[in-house]
Amino acid sequence: MCTLCSDHGRRAFLGGSLAAVAAAALPALPAAAAAPRPHGAPDTVYHGGTVVPLAPGRPDAQAIAVTGGRITAIGSDRRIRALAARTTEQVDLRGTTLLPGFIDAHSHLPAPGLIGLYWADLSSPPVGTVTGIADLIAALKTKAAAGAPGAWILGWGYDQTLLAEGRHPTAADLDQVSATAPIWAAHTNGHMGVANTAALRLAGITEHTPDPPGGVIARDPATGRPTGLLQEAATTLVTRHQPALTPAQLTAAARATDALYAAAGVTTTVVAGGGADTYAALNAWRAAGVLRLRALLMLNGDPLAPGGLPLPEGTGDDRVRVSGYGEAVYDGSIQGYTGYLTQPYHRLADGLPAGYRGYTNYPADLLKRRVDALYAAGYAIRLHANGDAAIDDLLDAYEAAIAKHGRRDHRMRVEHAQTARPDQLRRMRRLGVTASFFVSHTYYWGDQHRDVFLGPERAARISPLRSAQRLNLRHSLHLDSPVVPMSPLQALWSAVNRTTRSGRVLGPAERVTPARALRALTIDAAWQHFHDHDRGSLEPGKLADLTVLSADPRTVPPQRIKDVQVLRTVVGGTTVHHRD
Template sequence: MNGDCVLVGKIHTLDPSNPTAEALAIRDGKISYVGDADGARRQAGPNAETIDLGNRVALPGFVESHSHPIYYGRYLEEVDCRYATSLDDIVGLLGERARETPPGQWVVGNGYDHTLLKESRHPTRLELDRASGNHPVMLRNITGHCTVVNSRSLELAGITHKTPDPVGGRIGREAGGGPDGVLWEWARMLLQEHLPEPATEDIVRYLHNASGRYLAAGVTSVVDAAIGFNYGIRDAEVYAKVAGDGGLPLRYGAAIMYDVWKELQGGAGPGLDWPGDPDRVRPLAVKFFQDGSIQIKTAALREPYLGETEPADHHVIWPQEELDRMFADAHAAGWQIWTHGNGDAAIGSIIDAYEKAISGVPRTDHRHRVEHCQTAGEDQLDRMRDLGVTASFFAPHVWHWGDRHRELFLGEERASRMDPLASAARRGMRFGLHNDSPVTPVSALLSVGTAASRRTSGGEVLGIEQAIPVEAALRSMTVDAAYLAFEEGRKGTLSEGKLGDVVVLEADPFEVGPEEIKDVPVAMTIVGGEVAHVAD
């Protein structure tokens, strides 16, 4: 799946030693030359295709440092409720799918945002019962951190007023104590064994569904940030299978949930030595969660949510001693650790556990990560820098939810500091940006533009002091994102010897305004010297 080509035109390499070029050659999937057009043609293979960029511009292919490809690909086949503005809209969308589905089979929807519904609340089993009483119905919130089900689903799962809340989760309750249909965080797992188990070819199809979306956005490398969260060890088996088959059109890395990592470490399934080209699919890290989402108030914060007095720090998922133990286990085994932390209380807990693991078994370059890192305080960024801990920031939070974070959840001061990119940059930290798809549609350029502009979807500027320059934002979607996975020597700049992964844009992001970057069309995506996507 490696090819030869020559690109001629305007090229931003993001390599400080050679920042611009008029041509580059890719031979056998790797960049063989960066410089002038004549030199590129001499260094290309004999059958290399020449691509004249014209008025377009080439940059390194984007690296999506935190995403959920299997989940995303499945999501694209479910009932899309992202644009629902009322509970009646949701009932109508799910009811339409139910009428097309044989009785007794699951009807699954996703993407509703309760903060955009006119009722300003989550649906319950009662609304989903209106969609169908003859099907189990399940609806995922846009955050991915809570799920709503109808009465039929509750019966199938055996969830009653007697069912206790699981560790790390909560069952929503009606006034009489019975379940209201909303399952928060780890309570969603109560449904797992009752959901239909897809065939392997279905999961592979989900990956291909997602791959098309990534390529269309100029993304050439993606990290699946929760291997095992979808179908347990089968997630790893599918990635190992496609790695061996060589059937994916872009590059994937895997952050493996701790319990599945333990199984694989013990030799279960494909183990941890996956077949095929490691430049296409390979395991990278061990993954943990330590809180939920600010939008549904399951993130662990040091101070209460806006307008509330109840402490919010109790939303951490793992007791500190247990988190310390698991981190020490993965760290001592030589693995990188990535941990989901949105709230500053969760981030503090994560840093504490990293510090204990590192002090117990010192490693000079572990690059442990905080995922999302949405409300990290200045004191916490200091500790991260000192420990060598990095971050992948969910910068589009500002665009998608910045207005509501200010008005509903955090207030002006805390919302203005969300995703503190400039603070991290001032400390010399290298970090990545991501879209967390399917939580938001994949758009590397929205991440870049939001990081540089701090513009919200409502047209406001939120915390301009946390904006970073366009070049820094582009690096955070390319070479610095690669750095987060120890891959900066292989990808992220257009430099000789690196993988031939390129995105071609219709306009130069250095020449349009930061607020316009999100609207720049992707013309072409090249992976390993082969054209993997061309815009219509």
């Protein structure tokens, strides 16, 4: 993710209004009146289900007791129900499955809500309905009709590989929506987008404008004129002209994102990239009851700036906490031809030179200096690297920092690590570096990775979960929302099946068991963020963060995992999502 999560991109996208969210007076939540209960009796008992602790030495149970927001006991129906007093709420699970709440290891709250509320949906099935340029134009026209005349028209989520034309839209295409209002159609990978002529004019982009460092202004090979497509750092030439969002808009987006995630069974979200303003906004939203999930914030910004980063590692509490430094996209996205590979892309798009391997957003020596400063300052570092050349550079930087400052329990991570090679996994194991995999790529772009971007051999090895498991390399899974919709069960289904959109299996050797993938969505993600002591598994004393599913994903037929429903989501003993 670049548009939303690089420091400059995030600021452009969110318009610098996050600080105003904290300053705006949001109504505070009324203090909950605690019901009197006999000493030691649970607040709530969940019984009659399959309770899956995902903790060593703890077999499945039938019931669980919660007191004061924490788990107090797990066991048989008989034993746990015997703890209940008259005031204890009793929830009959009716044979359903209760798991530790899902930990979303990397996404971009409040962007999913923001896009849902204010942007045209340009995504293709099964997420949206756009199958060609005409659909895309129609969706933007509908959005334009609902907005003020002349105002910016924003769209999110097109994917040129899923459009009938097999190409990006152009400025001329978007001019059919409006010749006067500026338009920005963002790619679903978040690393690029297309501006119409009015937006290019507003940004002052002409055939004479040079590519900015770490970005590309796509040009018509015949005329040299910009096509409208802007990649990576070039996106901000346009996005910085978009109007700032109001605090009320941002708060509405946070509320919508919180609801989407809760409905997906998420109890902790990791916000991949933000500053002190984001931290303040998260706390304001939490105080107002807008943010009911727990949030871990991975900082971004310039660690080499005088004074370093504004917040130390670990600032906060178990609701909102600074958890390392993250994303700070080093390379781009494979399906956008901006991931940085050691070997050329399999099939090149028009205009790309022979042997093209992608590129990075900033130089390797700057990466190294940043990692060095962050490691010295005690941050857990989790940087975005998709292409294997980018992963090489990142591991070089991690290794240099460890060598210089000494090995510690650093839990550094590679974000996405999409094309990590076997030797890189071994090197990660040796350095104590872990990974968070975006395994749903096997479904959403698996066919294109095999046929277009990477070729069959490399595509079969993307998101190498089984190889990581064989090396005992702990990893988490994520969906990078808004890149794809938040659904840990979809990630679980992809990890177990690796089925592509066309129904083929991409790299069957890298499939893992549901039990293994569940760990990646719970306890191993908690461990990566130094929170395995209070969440990620069901054990007495841990936070009562729970997800109730309609069926046990370990025992349903593997292809049915994506049909399992999230019935209830509980954060700290409070139900934040409930479906009958």
